Amino acid sequence: MLEIKNLHASVEGQPILKGIDLKVAAGEVHSIMGPNGSGKSTLAQVLAGHDAYEVTQGSITLDGKDLLDMEADERAREGMFMAFQYPVEIPGVSTMEFLKTAYNALREHRGEKEVDALDFLNLVKEKLALVEMDLAFLSRSVNQGFSGGEKKRHEIFQMAVLEPAIAILDETDSGLDIDALRIVSGGINKLRNPKRAMVVITHYQRLLDFVQPDFVHVLVDGRIAKSGGKELALELEDKGYAWLENAAAAAATS
């Protein structure tokens, strides 16, 4: 499904990603871990197509299609979804309107008819329950005045409605208390299915107690320093990132 080959990317001329290779197949959940500044969020932004990041080398394909050839909105319509670490407020635009517009853009892309407000409302009702949100949310402006937990639940709710082929979850656990974490990860788990891939980016192992990954990759200084199964996350919990950082630094200088 998603294939990243030798990906190099920089911001304002500063190289951040220095050769990433990753294959994610349908139904799999991959976790990307790593210390601050290792390039985790950059990877998410590059995958989603943020134009502040320049890809200098390598390729990204989704089901064989070249993602680097597409703008962010085209990638989204091809099934790429990113749950934002810092969801953005859009004053005056209701959550309902925002999401209906997005939903209809995807439908149009697939050659399907637009849905009207009433059909859309029926559709989203059950999805709201996934993250324990009520209908009143839909009439509030997008993310405006939302608590940290509400913002993250809102991201997962959007994923539920838009039903992407692949979801990148960027630090979805950051800033959540334990109750909110349980709700958010409960939502994520319900959205796992054999056709959908997920890339879960996180600094802490905590989220992975709730969302069990099939694979864990550790990102250090823009490269994947180590890959393994879910037990790797536990090892990191014990040892921290330092041993991998030291190993990476040694490898870089030798």
Added chain:
Amino acid sequence: MSSSTDTQTLHDVANQEYKYGFITDVASDSLPPGLDEGVIRALSAIKKEPEWLTEWRLKAYRHWLTMEEPHWPKVEYTPVDYQSISYYSAPKSQEDGPKSLDEVDPELLETYKKLGIPLSEQKMLSGIAVDAVFDSVSVATTFKDKLGELGIIFCSFSEAVLEHPELVRKYLGSVVPYSDNFFATLNSAVFSDGSFVYIPPGVRCPMELSTYFRINAANTGQFERTLIVADKGSYVSYLEGCTAPMRDENQLHAAIVEIVALEDAEVKYSTIQNWYPGDKEGKGGIFNFVTKRGMCKGDRSKISWTQVETGSAITWKYPSCILKGDDSVGEFYSVALTSGRQQADTGTKMIHIGKNTRSTIISKGISALNGQNSYRGLVRVQKGAENARNFTQCDSMLLGDQCGAHTFPYIDVRNPTARVEHEATTSKIGEDQLFYCLQRGIEMEDAVSMIVNGFCKEVFRELPMEFAVEARKLLSVSLEGSVG
């Protein structure tokens, strides 16, 4: 002392009017270009106006001669030659206009299509003679009967002058005096036609009054004059304009709107202005120099202005409220969009005179491409205005880096009990907001339109329902192609 001079002046005037032989002009139904007292007398005579009005026009004209065109607005344009304008032509001359849609700016036609305007209306809007008369004439007649039963007067200004002279004479110029400003004074001298509304005491007008439904509305010309009087305890909502970009061979528009609200009366005035903004270089666009002012004359009266300004090459207007009655309320809600080469200098004046008067100003300026947008507002609290309150929020949004937004707030408080709040923000349309929308699969143009519409929501919700829907659509169409 100067009775001989007076006599001499009168004599000159008499000779002058004779020189132009206005009787023949009546037959030809139009006056040659140029402006002097003879032209004004002729104009007034054609319209069969009473003498007091002719004199009023002349007083305005004489005052106008002593005035200079204002240059303080932050707009630039080639000077207007006031002697090259014909100050009367009726019915509107079709000969100078395009003969068919083929001769009309294709971009304008494209816009009509996007707004879903029927072909017959497209022709009318672009100034082509249309045989089929609007069915609104019959609609309007039905309306008139219904309004008549309630004692509501809603007619053209000229009709009001002839049929309700006592009302017109009492209120004309009572809010915008003939000497008010250069353009208003010119309008007072030569105004062509417009609307007149009177709501009797205690009557709540059961429908939105719209110029669209007034017979002969199309023929108001470039010097429009509107007078709305809401008697004690009455209510009216008035709609002006339409979303279609209206083409007009007259480049200069200098209109006046006067509103009087007596005790406990409320007037809501909503405008959508979408005059032709000119082509890509700004050529042929309308200069819209308008004076709009309301007087909250009675206690507890309320006047609310809502405007959506997307058209014209130049917009110069400050719908204002004079809060004379105690506990009276003034409101101003505005969205002004400038794109292409458009320039707008717009805002409001809230003059607090009565006790416990309150005013609210919400202004949203959007600039795209090379558009220049200025908010200019005055809040004045007079000495006797105990406990006056004002809240002003003035937000600007920039799309791109070739456009400009400017804010000129003036605050003049002469009573220590006043409370005046001013909030202002200027922002570029958020890159992160756009990315958030794009990441959800929404196309750039739709994202821009959605974000801008959200930015304007506080104003749009003040508009009557159908108008609000039209305004949103209009904004989206106006924004197309404005973000790269």
